[in-house]
Amino acid sequence: MDMPVATASPEIAPVEVLRPALQMVPIVFASPHSGRTYPSEFLAAARLDPLNLRRSEDSFVDELFAAAVDHGAPLIRATFPRAFCDANREPWELDPAMFADQLPAWVNTTSARVGAGLGTLARIVASGEAIYRAKLSFAEAERRVQDYWQPFHATLQALIDGTRAVFGACLLIDCHSMPSHGGRPGGRAPDFVLGDAHGTTCHPSVTHYLERRLIDLGYTVRRNDPYAGGYITRHYGRPREHVHAIQLEIARELYMDEVRIERLSRFESVRQDLVALIGSIAHHASPLLRR
Numbered sequence: 001m002d003m004p005v006a007t008a009s010p011e012i013a014p015v016e017v018l019r020p021a022l023q024m025v026p027i028v029f030a031s032p033h034s035g036r037t038y039p040s041e042f043l044a045a046a047r048l049d050p051l052n053l054r055r056s057e058d059s060f061v062d063e064l065f066a067a068a069v070d071h072g073a074p075l076i077r078a079t080f081p082r083a084f085c086d087a088n089r090e091p092w093e094l095d096p097a098m099f100a101d102q103l104p105a106w107v108n109t110t111s112a113r114v115g116a117g118l119g120t121l122a123r124i125v126a127s128g129e130a131i132y133r134a135k136l137s138f139a140e141a142e143r144r145v146q147d148y149w150q151p152f153h154a155t156l157q158a159l160i161d162g163t164r165a166v167f168g169a170c171l172l173i174d175c176h177s178m179p180s181h182g183g184r185p186g187g188r189a190p191d192f193v194l195g196d197a198h199g200t201t202c203h204p205s206v207t208h209y210l211e212r213r214l215i216d217l218g219y220t221v222r223r224n225d226p227y228a229g230g231y232i233t234r235h236y237g238r239p240r241e242h243v244h245a246i247q248l249e250i251a252r253e254l255y256m257d258e259v260r261i262e263r264l265s266r267f268e269s270v271r272q273d274l275v276a277l278i279g280s281i282a283h284h285a286s287p288l289l290r291r
Contacts, residue, residue, distance in 0.1 A: 201237025
């Protein structure tokens, strides 16, 4: 198993951008949930061991999509883990039950994500177990948003703006993974789910192209069910402003052991399929976005 990296907070930058020597295509890839650098103070405050904390990770997704750079597109990835601070949430989606002090009135305490325990600072991991031994201070939430969430989004916004300035448009592909129970109850989960907020964050031609290409590669695909796109997709996806965003969820059972959090022997085969997908969308992105 790849163990999480424990570190004091300032030692590793909260966000990394893998860049081609020259950006050649109007695409930005993002992996906001594959970070596995766990601050030591977070591990000390948690009641769960490192393996259970990792249940919330989109493990290895940044590796699966690393070929973006070879095809002329940048890949932005968070180094911090989702269980510590979730970059795919609003900056202030917080559960008041998690905090010792009263939260400011402007904090969003009523979203469905907060109710599920999965706000900007998660109350639980993906398996449903509580993360913390004791309540947090609001000052700690402020620190995580300022030191982790904001740098990630400032960097992502700069990549989008720079891409649109050069190419006239930008396609953001937000890369995630879903647990094996991520399909409808009683039915087989799809291999991929494409989320474009029901056609509002991305031109339909792009969604259709990715769907057909994945099907041609032999995978089953579903749109917007059960994942229609999170904060990143909905916040940045503004087709009228020539920014298109789509969330791509890959089933973890395709490439990893979800219990041990290890790559399966077919990891490389799946990665090669995604290399083909990346190469294909890179070749066709400009004419698709011109529509």
